[in-house]
Amino acid sequence: MFLLADWSPVLLSLRTAVIAVIAVIILGLPLARLMARREFPGKDFLESAITLPMVLPPSVIGYGLLMLIGKNGLLGQTLANLGISIIFTWWAAALASTVVAFPLMYQSAKAAFKSVDVNYENAARTLGASEVRIFLTVTLPLAWPGILAGVVLSFARALGEFGATLMVAGNIPGQTSTIPVAIFFAVDAGDNATAQTLVAIVTAFSFLVIFWVNRWAKRQNY
């Protein structure tokens, strides 16, 4: 086929990254909102734990995930009883991407929520709007540029996840071999043509995404 003999790494990477970003949005936004506006005991501790995956070596995250979803892992055993095994499937790759991308989404969203003047929310409160409506119609639109930055950063990070993915999902062509993993094994096997094409694709794609977001953010200034 055109350029590449096998396009599966590209499709797999997109699929895992999209799933990871959706998971990160669903988990990250409510948590960021909570941490931006509330004070409670143990907050600093929780904050550090949430940010930890950003600074830990990928192999440590991979090992931790193996402990979690491996055959004898906490979650792995529960799932095995239900007849499900996600280790060495693309779901494990999506999980690894979610974990490493989460802090980026969380940090961006928290900063974005904090930057929204609390008076706008209070004004909506005195006008009788429910808390859910305030979040959807006031807080979210005003924090949107920062949240979008978080989405893009976490998508890029999820797309590029290598270390932890390799440990929990391995390199099964067509099943778990995402672009970064495929590049590593292409180079390892001396297949420079494939490696170069994949490198070019991922670089061009990442550049376009960042370029578009910067352009978009420039036009949206309140």
Next chain:
Amino acid sequence: MLDALIQKKLCHFTLNIKLQVKNEILVLWGHSGAGKTTVLQCLAGLAKPSSGLIKLKDQVLYSSEENINLSPQIRNVGYLFQDYALFPHMTVRQNVMYGLKARRFLKQVLILWNC
């Protein structure tokens, strides 16, 4: 008729407020940091007093004794913010409609409730 007898602990002092307002205009006058905004926020429900009682006509808005603290949404208190707090991402029309939509929604809920 608005009755308020509240205490609110602030960083450096405790604010003691006693208000009794009929159908009239009341002006709060004080230097910066005296607690003017805090009083208004307590009345609107945006801040919680440390103790006391706030009553509007016959409805208790806040009472530390009875453990009542109505949310600002249902207090029916209008509040103009110092910097207006107009929603910058909405049109003039959307800004005006924002409160009306909530009122309409609340009314519908009340109608359903009474059915």
